Amino acid sequence: MQNTEQNNSTSCRVAITGMGIISAIGNSVEENLASLLKAETGIGSISQIETIHSENIKVGEVKLLNVELQSHLNLPKDNNFTRTSLLGLYAAKEAVKNAEIEDIKSHKTGLISATTIGGMDKTEQHLKQFETDAAVQKYINSHHAGDSTQKIADALGITDFVTTISTACSSATNAIMLGTRLIKAGQLERVIVGGTDSLSKFTINGFKTLMLQSEELCKPFDANRNGLNLGEAAAYLVLEAEPIAKKENKSILGYVSGYGNANDAFHQTASSDDGEGAYLAMQKALKISNLETSKIDYINAHGTATPNNDLSESVAIKRVFDNNIPDFSSTKAFTGHTLAAAGAVEAVFSVLALQEQKVFPNLNFKTEISETGLIPTTKLKPKNINHVLSNSFGFGGNCSTIILSKE
Amino acid sequence: MKGCYIHSAVSISAQDSFDAKSFDFKILENTVEKATAIHPNYRDFIPPAASRRMATGVKMGVTAAKRALQLANLEQPDAIITGSGMGCIEDTEKFLNSIIANNEEFLTPTPFIQSTHNTVGAQIALGLKCKAYNNTFVHGSLSFESALIDAKQLFQENEAQNILVGGVEELGKEFVDYVLMMETSSNQGIKVPFGEGASFFVLSSEPKLGAVNIHDIETISLASENDIIERMKVFLSNNNLTSEKVDAIIFGNNGDSFDSYYNNLASTLFEENTQLQYKNISGEFYTVSAFGLFMATKILEEQKIPSAMLIKNSFKKPLKNILLYNQFKGRNHSFMLISK
Amino acid sequence: MNELKLELKEKIIEQLNLEEFTVTDIDDDDALFGDGLGLDSIDALELIVMLDKDYGIQLTDPKEGKEVFQSITVLANYIAEHRTK
Structure with a gap:
């Protein structure tokens, strides 16, 4: 790849100029914000997937059905969009519109999307029909993880640098990180970054085997938390080189000022007791941003509400911030854990926190975890917020952190 | 622009590429629809406690990675970046089929855990206790290239001196047959066999005598x-x-x-x-x-x-x-x- | 009881893919986790499924497993007492 404009040593800042989201708490940024401000969860009983576990789980479903999404997106009848692709394109389009991009080719633009489940929602329905049923064979080629990204790229007219990241639940954070790095390096001028994952029987049953799903609404950081609620969502940010955004008088929603990626290297699914991977990711992000820990005004935690994650993350936060723990909350009790999309969903919420100057509440919390004694922010809290740190951790020890800043 | 030197290159493939002294490989018979990899003895590279949960792709990836590190005389890379288009399809199929066969009952966690696309990168990190940068790309036929671009970028940022980069794919047992079926239904389709393998490289920003850049x-x-x-x-x-x-x-x-x-x-x-x-x-x-x-x-x-x-x-x-x-x-x- | 113990050893070896073990390598009182057989938390989940599927015993909390899976003897006693199939 060739550098586009400046190839000087002082790299430019990376501005966020647009965002889009579809989640259990709304089909747009505006609707998501309204739910966050009203402390209204989107988690409830499952309605769109038939599963024998329906009585024993709660999920964060996007309210729109596939047919509704298809009609919103004006797709032809014979399309082979999986739900992951539908959600992804829906949110990515909002992001591009929000960034007021008229001609996507006016700058060297890339797309980095994240997914874990890819086209699984269709594969799990049709696997045993693929051999004989011509009507569903179109979904054979939509199974692989890159398919949703390609569809989004084609629909948006992005033809050059397009890729997909899958590091389990930290995927979208890594997409934001890579996009930011490529702009800083002058490899891209603009990049759309984020992630998409639909609910599926596959993940519902997978987390069931791990006994990690709560039958109730999840309680992040609570002593009596007993597991997560799965969710589905897609969210994207438009990142642009600051000089370009300024030259075009774009309204800048915030900046990606820090990022860090590390591996816990402890266990395939569990986080270490000392939260080493999380600790390293946060430290790296702080170092890149050149910010003291005291400058972080809000942490949007990973906070899945599994016994293991929340304890490990709490330990890591205490190691990084010592006795000056910033306001923190997990917004997973609003949306459910949206897997590969989570990092992008929470990046959108972090930008909203910067814009609204409010810490969003950690729902369903009552009692602190005795080992760490950390108490999240449980009521909507107005305050000066200049820098937000957002964590995303995944299976395989993949830990990533980004820092988003107002100025 | 910093260099990106190949300090070691290892491949497990349908050819005897892992141990070969000569690389004068023969053409695969095109009457074969699927060309399985020639597997090295994985026991030489993966302890039994770790390998008992690993499907073919993970074994290939972890082994190729380990050998690449050995050949480069490197204990800990500064980053591990992998690419895989279909990911861990073998365990994906296994878990999916048990969901279907048992109507969502009596499912065991191992195939689910091992089905995530980042399993190879994660298992390499776990084996090395390597806490460094770790990323996995899953973008079809650009999965490996994306990993290379990420690696070159890390060199450019001075974030790494030695990076382990690889691409891995396993044939699996079922899904590949549906893909093959679609390919062979048209005479415009792919004419070489479907294959599998893992190729790993230790890349370095430091030149080495005779190293390819x-x-x-x-x-x-x-x-x-x-x-x-x-x-x-x-x-x-x-x-x-x-x-x-x-x-x-x-x-x-x-x-x-x-x-x-x-x-x-x-x-x-x-x-x-x-x-x-x-x-x-x-x-x-x-x-x-x-x-x-x-x-x-x-x-x-x-x-x-x-x-x-x-x-x-x-x-x-x-x-x-x-x-x-x-x-x-x-x-x-x-x-x-x-x-x- | 000895039959059940042998059955359990065979099942554990097969289910957990412990290729390097045979039934004679596992003593009835060996610790299954940690230093003994070296099983881990994922194996515990596998064994919970085995209890449910083969003996009709449902454990809902992975922590319960820790007590039950101490050794072949403890596990066999527990199954004998609680099995529904």
């Missing part, structure tokens, strides 16, 4: 045949090269109708150049370009070209610059330029 890499999501010619011209000129300076060009021909992309480039810009192919010896799969890079590295190191790879025009020594061009079904194009 990955000069440049570019990926293009969507382009017409004519666009590709124009983009290739720009790619060459960005690297201060003309087509005469390219000692060999390696194409990703697989016999399907989209080979026209290669033929078009071959007959315009590279008419006089040594033209090579590799999918006739490896089979086709999403991260096969990593095998292509492995072979290109061996060609430069040994100054020999396996006759099975030669499409057109003989070669002259010294072989210095090799260009690789791959695409899949007319999209996800990649250019790679390496030299010694």
